[in-house]
Amino acid sequence: xxxxxxxxxxxxxxxxxxxxxxxxxGGTACFRGTRVPLxxxxxxxxxxxxxxxxxxDFPTVSRDMAIEALEEAKNSLxxxxx
Numbered sequence: 180x181x182x183x184x185x186x187x188x189x190x191x192x193x194x195x196x197x198x199x200x201x202x203x204x205g206g207t208a209c210f211r212g213t214r215v216p217l218x219x220x221x222x223x224x225x226x227x228x229x230x231x232x233x234x235x236d237f238p239t240v241s242r243d244m245a246i247e248a249l250e251e252a253k254n255s256l257x258x259x260x261x
Contacts, residue, residue, distance in 0.1 A: 196247050210248070213239040220245055221252070 197217050199208045208217045215237045223233040234242055 196244050196251070210240045210244050213237070215240050217248055220248060224249070 196211055197208050198211045199206050203209060204214055204216060209215055210217065219237065220233055220240070223230075223236075230242070230245060234240060234245060
């Protein structure tokens with residue numbers, strides 16, 4: 180039950196998936212627990228690469244983490260233009 184609760188909490192905000200720490204990659208926004216910048220995922224999407232290729236190239240990022248980050252980016256963009 181605790182595991183399900185943690186999942187729900189992490190889905191409520193990107194700050195649980197994306198962190199910016201001055202001691203990690205100079206404060207670049209990265210996936211929590213990795214040194215993979217969020218920008219890398221965005222660059223892959225912009226370049227037309229499939230999510231599977233990003234995940235293969237950055238195995239420390241789970242599919243759930245990538246999807247959650249993309250959902251948060253979508254929600255943020257939609258909130259700005261609505």
